[in-house]
Amino acid sequence: MSENTPSAPEQGIPAPEEMEAAMAAHASDEMERLQKELSELKAKSADLADQFLRAKAEAENARRRAEDEVTKARKFGIESFAESLLPVADSLDAALAIQNATAQQLREGSDATLRQLTAALERNKVLAIHPAAGDKFDPHQHQAISVVPAAQEANTVVTVLQKGYVIADRVLRPALVTVTAPK
Numbered sequence: 310m311s312e313n314t315p316s317a318p319e320q321g322i323p324a325p326e327e328m329e330a331a332m333a334a335h336a337s338d339e340m341e342r343l344q345k346e347l348s349e350l351k352a353k354s355a356d357l358a359d360q361f362l363r364a365k366a367e368a369e370n371a372r373r374r375a376e377d378e379v380t381k382a383r384k385f386g387i388e389s390f391a392e393s394l395l396p397v398a399d400s401l402d403a404a405l406a407i408q409n410a411t412a413q414q415l416r417e418g419s420d421a422t423l424r425q426l427t428a429a430l431e432r433n434k435v436l437a438i439h440p441a442a443g444d445k446f447d448p449h450q451h452q453a454i455s456v457v458p459a460a461q462e463a464n465t466v467v468t469v470l471q472k473g474y475v476i477a478d479r480v481l482r483p484a485l486v487t488v489t490a491p492k
Contacts (some may be wrong), residue, residue, distance in 0.1 A: 393429035400425055430474075438473030438484040440466045450475070452483040459489040 323331070400422040407414065430436070438450050445465045446453060450473060459467050466486045473484030 390429075390433045393432050394426075394436065397422060397426045397429060434477045435481070436475050438475060438480070439469055440484060440486065444464055446486070446488045450480055450483055450486075451486045453488045454485050455487045456490045457487050461489055463489050463491040465489050 351490055361396070377490065384468070400418065404418045410418070427437075440447075441452060443461055443467075444466045446466060451466065452473075454470055457467055460466075461467070465488060468487050469484055470487065471485040474481040
């Protein structure tokens with residue numbers, strides 16, 4: 310270079326050593342920033358993992374509690390029904406304890422016991438299906454045992470051979486009936 314030509318530092322261009330130092334400083338700052346960001350992300354990840362494990366444990370506990378409730382409901386679901394039948398059992402025991410009961414006493418006791426049983430069933434939503442003669446045959450609640458010729462309209466109940474029962478609109482046992490034959 311000539312003497313009149315300014316050197317690199319004089320022209321505003323940094324020397325290679327200064328550039329390396331600046332790049333090293335920048336790389337060091339960038340490395341610190343990335344390490345700080347990494348540690349923040351690790352902490353956030355650990356926190357989220359902890360929250361996940363807690364939520365998972367809570368869900369498992371809720372599932373177990375629900376299973377326990379279902380088990381208890383199945384086990385004790387008929388408790389109220391059984392309690393309402395106890396007076397019926399007591400009445401039957403009392404009737405059997407009478408040594409020389411008259412036919413009239415047995416009839417009155419049987420009627421009273423049947424009323425107790427009917428009331429207990431009704432309290433627990435068990436209702437009788439007892440169609441009257443002439444009622445329309447309903448295959449959802451009645452079971453036709455036989456078809457007989459009759460003067461009444463076709464497909465109507467003639468006689469009830471056995472009462473049926475429903476519990477909360479679900480048929481436990483259909484009523485056994487005879488129905489009229491189509492004309």
